[in-house]
Structure formats: C-alpha cells, structure tokens
Amino acid sequence: MMNRLFRKIVSAVSAATLAVPGLAAMAASAEVEPNPVISRNVPAYSGYNPATAPSANDDFYYTSWFGMAPDYLAYDLSGVPDEQKKQVIAVWYNTSSYDSLGSYVSKNMQPTDYTIEINKAPGGTYPEDGWEVVETVENNRLSSRQHVLSMEGYNWIRMNLLKADGETGKQASINFDIHNVSNGISDSWLFLGDSITAGGMVNAWGTSFATFVSRLDPKYFPVQENGGIGGITSRDGKENIDRWLSTYPGKYVSIAYGTNDAWGNQIGADNYYANTKYMIDAVLALGKTPVLPKIPYATEPGVNTYLPEYNAKIDLLWEEYGDKLVKGPDFEAYFKENPEGLSSDGVHPSSEGYEEMRRIWAETMYANVYSAVSTEEEYDYGDANLDHNVDMSDVVLLMQALSNKDKYGVGGSDQSALKEKALEYADCYDPGSGLSVKDPLAIQKMLLELIASLPETP
DSSP: OOOOOEEEEEEEOOOTOOOOOOOOOOOOOOOOOOBBBBBBTOOEESSSGGGGGGSSSSSOTSSOOEEEEEEEEEEETTSGGGGOOSSSSEEOOOOOOOOSSSSSSOSSSSSEEEEEEEEETTTSSSOOOOEEEEEOOOSSOOOOEEEEEEEEEEEEEEEEEEETTTTOOOOEEEEEEEEOOOOOOEEEEEEEEEEEHHHHSSSSSOOOHHHHHHHHHHTOOOOOEEEEOTOOOOHHHHHHHHHHHHHHOEEEEEEOHHHHHHGGGSHHHHHHHHHHHHHHHHHHHTTTEEEEEOOOOOOHHHHHTTTHHHHHHHHHHHHGGGGEEEOOOOHHHHHHHGGBOOOOSSSSSSSHHHHHHHHHHHHIIIIIIIITOOEEEETTOOOOTTOOOOOOOOHHHHHHHTTTTHHHHHHHHOTOOOOOOOOOOHHOOOTTTTOOOOHHHHHHHHHHHHHSSOOOOO
16 A cells, blocks of 8 residues: 655635625534535537537536437546445536526526436447436426436436427527535535525626635535526515425525515515525425525615615524524625625626625635534645545646646636645645646656655655
C-alpha cells in the first residue's frame, strides 16, 4: 500500500468573512455530506440533435441539450467507479416557470412525459437495447425534477423523452446532471418563492448558487432546483407545497414568499405568518430542513410601507423554531443598504442584484449549514480537485489549468475549476515551488507506481 502524506486544510470560513447584515449562524444538526456531480463532461448521446448532447452536462448551464420528442439523452458513466454509483440523483433543469400556476406562467420546451432508464452495456458505444425503466413520469408540470436510483453495476443512464410541452413533435431543452448520493442525500436544495426567487435562483444565467458554494469549498456542488414562480403569494405556496414536496427527495427547502403578500398589504401579516408556518411544518414533517430568508427591501412604497410587519413575523418564526429552521439571508437589510441593486420598478433586483443574491445565499448557507458542521478536511498531495482521490482526473485538471495560465492565471478560470485552496495540494512535485508541468507528471508516475508517494521532491 502506498504511503501518502496527508496534510490538513481548514475549510471553515469565519463569520467575518461571510458578513451579511443581520446574518445569524445556527448549529446544524447533521453533517452535510458532499453529493458531487459525476456526469460532468462524460460522453453524451442523443438521437435528434446529437451535437447538442454534450451541452447538457458541460460546465455551463446557459448551454443545453435540444431534443425533439420522442428523443433521448444518454450518458456513458462506465468510467465512474461503482462505489460512486451505489445511489445517484438524476436531475434535469429547464428554464420554464417552476409550475403551471400564477399570473406569469411561462412554459418553453419543458419535458412532460418521459422515463429514466439504465443499462449494463459496456461503455464506448451507445446501446440500442438492454434499457431498464426505473422511473416513469407523465403529465409533469414542473421545470425541474430529481430522481433517486441505484446505478451499481450499470454503465449507462438516459432520459427517454416522450412528450415536450404536452405533445409529441415538440422540442425540449434541458441540462441533466447525475450526482453521487451513495452516502445519503445531504446537499440537495429546493428554492420556493415568487418572481424574485425565480430570477435569483436560476442556474442558467450568471453564476449559480451551486457554483458560488463550490468556489467557497470545492468538495461541494449542490443540487439546486429553482422553485420560483412569478406573481404568487404565500397562500399559493401553502396550497401547493405538499404536492411539490411529494416529488422532491432532497433535504433543504427555502420558503421565500412575502413581497406579493405585502404589496398593498393584500394578504395581511397574520395570514402570511400562518401560511409560512404551515409550509415550515410540512417540510419538517417529511424530515427535511426548512430555510427562511428575510423578504427583500423595496423602494416601491406599496411594498416597503408594510414590509417591517411582515419581516417581524419572520423574526418570530426564527425564534419559535430555533435550530429546526435555518436562517436565510437578511435581504431586507442588504437591499436597504444597497438599493442600487434593485431594478427600475424598485422591487425586483437588477441582473447585478440577482447575482449578488446568489452570492449572498451561498455565503450565508456556507456559514449557517456547511461550515457549521465541518471545520477541517484532510487531502492528499496531488488531489487537485479535492475529491479525496488522486487519479487521472487530477492530471487532466492540472493540465487544463496550466494551459489557461497565461490567460487567466492558475485557478482564475471557471473552466479550469482549480480552486485557490487546492493549489497547495496540486503543488506535489516540489511543494512551494509553484505549479508546473512536473506536478501532473508526478501524479502519473505515482499512479504507474514509479514512485511510492507524493510529493516527489527533486
């Protein structure tokens, strides 16, 4: 057995680093187990438009696969170790509004009828037969769905599209990720809310919540569904949350209504409190964790006149539920101090404001959830992607980072994904000398057993 030199890295981020007005940390009750993506850039296959298949699992969520129902999108996961496929979440994302309700329903190229299928065929050539159906969905109304299944002993997974927008002959567009949840579903999030959530938690434009979390700690890349629907109130949330939760296998559920409730005080703070309490209880009853942020400040008088009494109800809920409830960001304080982040209507954030919301969401959850339960991690020298394995994926990542060095600087490109905190472990040929081509070569030498361990000192 090779002797490997372990070094420790502190992954906790101090409260000062993540300071957001009104931020309050909480003690999480269970450790967040990483549920990493295992399908990133694996071979992808499709029937109607195969050239777009790789866009479904690349690094960019503004690119997507385009299929024509009936059609399929398949991944070759034969290169992924079986221990990472004992249990997986297959999740797809479309940019339609989350559900078919509210005043601003927008459905565009959304899968409505499909099956999830797996296959034991060897990798390398797309198999025409041998597919086993593990889940069937009909008349789907949602713009994203997660499916939990075992792929142990299987090499292929596909989404077999039968209808899009309720019809055959219609085009569908999705991103499709496979996450390893073999150690439990711990890092899966559903963000429910109104149009501010819909604009803020989308992962197809700008930097996503998951990407911001990964920048803070590369071992995490959350599953994140955007459950925002324009024009709805907490009453709509209360009336539909049980149905939404019935198909959601994840752990964290953010409940972010209130702007439309307060706009003109149409629903009243007491009714908002009762509706929100019902939703929190519904999440807790299923063993999941509710997350409750403050309602964002607005310069529009119809909102900000009543906002204090609504956010006072959130303070009350925070106090009543204690550590059963994760405190979300205080967007009332943030946008009051940074009104330039709002658009011309004085209610919805601008594109820059939405980007800040995603960043603040990630930093707040990293402080209140991730860092609250994990303060230090051990990594091997050569573990450039901090996944606790030193293998050829680290070699590829290092070569990619070095090829982009002149343009971005090491770690400066989202494409390279070589995070700044990983540089110390990637520098495995001569620690302290800085990265060079000698580092990926040293990893290859260790994998070929030409050297016993890393670092390889000259």
